[in-house]
Amino acid sequence: MMNNKTWALTKVLIKNGEGLSFKLNTKKAWILFIAIIGITIPSLLFGYIKFIELIYHSLATINQQGVILSWGLAINSIMIFIFGMFYIISSFYFSGDIENFLPLPIKPKQIVGAKFLVTVLYEYLISAFIFLPILIYYGIYESAGLLYYIYGLIVFALIPILPIAFGALIVMLIMRFTNFSRYRELFKIIGGVIAMFVGIGLNFAFQSFAAKLDQNTIGELLELGNNSLSVVTSRMFPTVRWAAQALLDYKIANGLTNLLIFCGLSAGIYIVLLYFSELVYFKGVVGLSESSARSVVLDEDLGKLLKKNSVIKSYTLNELRILFRTPIYFLNCVLINIIWPLFIILPLLITPDDPTQGDLSMLLELLREPKAIGMIIGITLAAITFIGGSNGITATAISREGKELHIKKHIPVSYRHQITAKVLAGIVLSYIGVVILILIMIFLYKLPWYLGLLLLVIGILPTILTSFTGILLDLYNPKLDWDSEQKAVKQNINVLYNILISTAAAALIGVITYVFKSSAVLTIISIIVLISLLDLLLYYLVYTKGTVRFKELEG
Amino acid sequence: MLLRLEVIIVIYLENVSKTYSGGVKANDQISLTIPSGRIFGFLGPNGAGKTTMIKLITGILAVDSGRIEVNGIDIAKQPLAAKKQIGYVPDTPNMFLRLKGIEYLNFMADVYDVSLDERQVRIADLCRRFEMTKVLKNPIQSYSQGMRQKIVIIGVLLHQPSVWILDEPMTGLDPHSSYVLKEMMREHVNNNNTVFFSTHVLDVAEKICDEIAIINKGKILFTGDMAEMREHFRKNESLEKFFLELTHDEQ
Ligand SMILES: Nc1ncnc2c1ncn2[C@@H]1O[C@H](COP(=O)(O)OP(=O)(O)OP(=O)(O)O)[C@@H](O)[C@H]1O
Ligand SMILES: [Mg+2]
Numbered sequence: 112m113m114n115n116k117t118w119a120l121t122k123v124l125i126k127n128g129e130g131l132s133f134k135l136n137t138k139k140a141w142i143l144f145i146a147i148i149g150i151t152i153p154s155l156l157f158g159y160i161k162f163i164e165l166i167y168h169s170l171a172t173i174n175q176q177g178v179i180l181s182w183g184l185a186i187n188s189i190m191i192f193i194f195g196m197f198y199i200i201s202s203f204y205f206s207g208d209i210e211n212f213l214p215l216p217i218k219p220k221q222i223v224g225a226k227f228l229v230t231v232l233y234e235y236l237i238s239a240f241i242f243l244p245i246l247i248y249y250g251i252y253e254s255a256g257l258l259y260y261i262y263g264l265i266v267f268a269l270i271p272i273l274p275i276a277f278g279a280l281i282v283m284l285i286m287r288f289t290n291f292s293r294y295r296e297l298f299k300i301i302g303g304v305i306a307m308f309v310g311i312g313l314n315f316a317f318q319s320f321a322a323k324l325d326q327n328t329i330g331e332l333l334e335l336g337n338n339s340l341s342v343v344t345s346r347m348f349p350t351v352r353w354a355a356q357a358l359l360d361y362k363i364a365n366g367l368t369n370l371l372i373f374c375g376l377s378a379g380i381y382i383v384l385l386y387f388s389e390l391v392y393f394k395g396v397v398g399l400s401e402s403s404a405r406s407v408v409l410d411e412d413l414g415k416l417l418k419k420n421s422v423i424k425s426y427t428l429n430e431l432r433i434l435f436r437t438p439i440y441f442l443n444c445v446l447i448n449i450i451w452p453l454f455i456i457l458p459l460l461i462t463p464d465d466p467t468q469g470d471l472s473m474l475l476e477l478l479r480e481p482k483a484i485g486m487i488i489g490i491t492l493a494a495i496t497f498i499g500g501s502n503g504i505t506a507t508a509i510s511r512e513g514k515e516l517h518i519k520k521h522i523p524v525s526y527r528h529q530i531t532a533k534v535l536a537g538i539v540l541s542y543i544g545v546v547i548l549i550l551i552m553i554f555l556y557k558l559p560w561y562l563g564l565l566l567l568v569i570g571i572l573p574t575i576l577t578s579f580t581g582i583l584l585d586l587y588n589p590k591l592d593w594d595s596e597q598k599a600v601k602q603n604i605n606v607l608y609n610i611l612i613s614t615a616a617a618a619l620i621g622v623i624t625y626v627f628k629s630s631a632v633l634t635i636i637s638i639i640v641l642i643s644l645l646d647l648l649l650y651y652l653v654y655t656k657g658t659v660r661f662k663e664l665e666g
Numbered sequence: 667m668l669l670r671l672e673v674i675i676v677i678y679l680e681n682v683s684k685t686y687s688g689g690v691k692a693n694d695q696i697s698l699t700i701p702s703g704r705i706f707g708f709l710g711p712n713g714a715g716k717t718t719m720i721k722l723i724t725g726i727l728a729v730d731s732g733r734i735e736v737n738g739i740d741i742a743k744q745p746l747a748a749k750k751q752i753g754y755v756p757d758t759p760n761m762f763l764r765l766k767g768i769e770y771l772n773f774m775a776d777v778y779d780v781s782l783d784e785r786q787v788r789i790a791d792l793c794r795r796f797e798m799t800k801v802l803k804n805p806i807q808s809y810s811q812g813m814r815q816k817i818v819i820i821g822v823l824l825h826q827p828s829v830w831i832l833d834e835p836m837t838g839l840d841p842h843s844s845y846v847l848k849e850m851m852r853e854h855v856n857n858n859n860t861v862f863f864s865t866h867v868l869d870v871a872e873k874i875c876d877e878i879a880i881i882n883k884g885k886i887l888f889t890g891d892m893a894e895m896r897e898h899f900r901k902n903e904s905l906e907k908f909f910l911e912l913t914h915d916e917q
Binding site for chain 2: 406407408409410413414416417418419420421422424425426429432433436437514515517518520521522523524525662663665
């Protein structure tokens with residue numbers, strides 16, 4: 112199944128800068144790396160472990176602490192699935208390197224195999240953040256033996272396979288049928304969006320199906336004693352169940368059986384994926400770089416096409432056009448903004464038939480309680496901060512210029528204006544995400560409209576924050592030497608940095624919300640003051656250090 | 667009337683050096699004065715340092731040491747004013763591929779602050795001469811290499827810069843387009859403006875230039891007109907071989 116060509120191709124892809132590779136060749140880059148990773152990761156990890164601790168010990172009181180493993184695995188799989196989907200669409204269909212492979216005597220399954228493996232490697236990052244701490248925490252508190260950790264390592268290595276393969280199958284199927292001759296690129300983008308929704312929808316359909324099925328059995332299972340609940344929670348992603356069982360029963364033969372089943376299934380789905388790719392991959396990928404849109408301009412019509420704008424407006428529009436028209440940028444910078452807010456619809460989709468019943472209606476009630484106002488505002492602003500930080504628009508704004516940066520150096524537009532235009536593009540798109548989020552909250556969650564309005568106004572502050580941090584990061588550490596757009600945004604460490612920084616900022620907002628939970632007014636005012644101060648500080652840094660840095664960059 | 671005859675120094679370089687971070691000394695103590703009313707050719711083999719010098723003049727790179735002035739404006743001190751003097755055509759025309767031709771032209775006109783009336787006249791004229799009007803609404807990605815080069819040339823000439831700087835402008839153009847470009851270069855200098863372009867083909871330099879400079883390994887070997895160049899190389903035996911290589915280049 113893994114022949115030499117697939118392996119060779121994987122190595123080429125990795126060496127060529129796909130996957131995790133990033134270089135830190137300057138001293139500045141090292142300082143940045145150590146500062147960001149060194150500060151954010153330990154503090155986020157600390158908070159996360161506190162959270163694990165809480166869950167573990169409350170589960171332990173009902174002797175169900177093993178559930179934490181299957182929950183961890185399930186959440187991990189969903190995250191991998193969603194991020195994997197973005198990665199697969201970009202890497203399988205929109206990365207420039209496919210053009211180079213097509214003339215070579217390589218089979219589709221070898222390209223797909225290699226790109227699949229690179230994706231798996233990339234997703235280990237997610238597992239390292241979400242699953243690994245749980246695995247280790249559980250191991251330590253259960254005084255697990257060496258075998259547990261060996262099983263854990265195997266599970267860690269194989270856990271991304273199912274969600275990524277599942278995502279890849281959906282994507283390949285849809286891309287096969289969106290291959291229209293004209294506007295091919297446009298249809299591919301739409302196809303990618305559809306694939307994403309189909310995938311997420313299917314997941315939740317499975318889940319709610321499993322939930323309904325199990326509602327009656329939960330009580331029985333609970334009586335069975337230790338860790339029996341985990342069977343239920345792991346229905347979301349089928350292989351999670353065996354993986355969790357293998358870890359729970361590592362001491363007995365049942366553990367080994369489950370581990371073997373898990374390994375077998377993962378290998379199986381990989382092989383299915385390869386055979387499937389032989390059938391559909393090339394048909395979906397050939398001719399992607401062709402450009403269509405033929406329309407003839409006559410001399411007399413020329414005047415109508417001319418339009419004068421201010422430099423900043425013209426520049427910002429240009430940035431937006433390029434973001435929207437380049438599939439890779441569209442998926443990773445624009446679409447991700449819109450996808451995040453849609454996540455909060457999902458709980459609505461999986462509620463039982465009667466919406467007045469159950470946890471959700473309780474939540475809806477809670478949202479209308481006056482004392483919850485501070486909490487709603489705090490959590491929403493934290494979410495906005497996180498969403499703005501994860502879109503990577505400003506964090507790749509300089510990197511996206513790549514080898515064309517020289518144009519921006521010789522046009523007579525001051526670096527200050529250029530930075531402003533790039534930040535504006537980031538704020539505009541982030542703010543679209545904010546608007547969608549708040550509209551959903553007003554119309555689906557019955558958030559009072561005046562709170563919505565208030566959030567719309569305050570919501571601009573975090574988008575400014577994350578746009579400024581992004582551009583600063585990218586000015587200090589741009590990735591200019593790339594040959595496919597994929598590398599400018601997907602393999603750009605600045606995006607990760609900005610996600611970490613914005614997560615930390617979101618956590619800070621969370622802490623403030625918690626500290627001032629007795630007074631909504633106090634919560635809102637302290638958050639506004641905090642973010643405004645940070646915005647001002649960043650404004651100062653961007654327009655002093657940032658402009659100097661732009662000047663120093665060599666195109 | 668007297669002014670017309672006066673030769674002004676348009677591009678002025680004084681002891682300009684540039685070393686890349688990799689350690690390559692691409693420009694070494696270059697001094698050069700380029701007057702108005704001339705087509706000035708910059709000739710040298712691959713890797714000689716032509717592109718590097720053009721990037722220094724256009725403000726894309728910063729000099730390690732030395733001084734550069736364009737129309738008397740120091741590029742380091744007043745970068746925006748200096749950049750407005752220049753129309754620069756880079757050696758690779760692959761840029762703004764996701765934009766339509768007309769969007770690119772509008773962008774360049776906005777950047778250089780060209781009024782609506784002016785751009786109407788200029789775009790119509792340049793697009794007609796280069797036969798590009800028809801495809802203006804198509805994405806630049808759908809253009810051929812030569813068409814991309816032409817749209818870039820049109821874009822940088824919209825603001826009627828007095829100094830044209832072109833890096834290897836003839837490569838990729840068909841005979842008609844390169845004839846049009848040469849004709850435009852000549853018209854431009856006839857109005858007492860300046861054209862500065864690089865090439866590694868002696869033949870091209872010979873046919874269009876009023877004056878040339880020869881660069882090799884980051885150093886200027888010669889500046890003067892064609893007749894002076896032949897004389898110069900005949901006298902220096904060590905340089906003759908180098909000259910023959912350049913001549914050989916054209917085949
Ligand atoms: N970005 C860069 N980083 C490091 N070295 C560079 C860079 N660009 C050019 N060089 C080096 O500088 C020297 C001069 O290069 P330059 O591009 O100026 O040559 P050129 O005369 O324009 O050549 P050509 O005719 O091939 O265009 C070469 O040795 C080249 O390897
Ligand atoms: Mg060159």
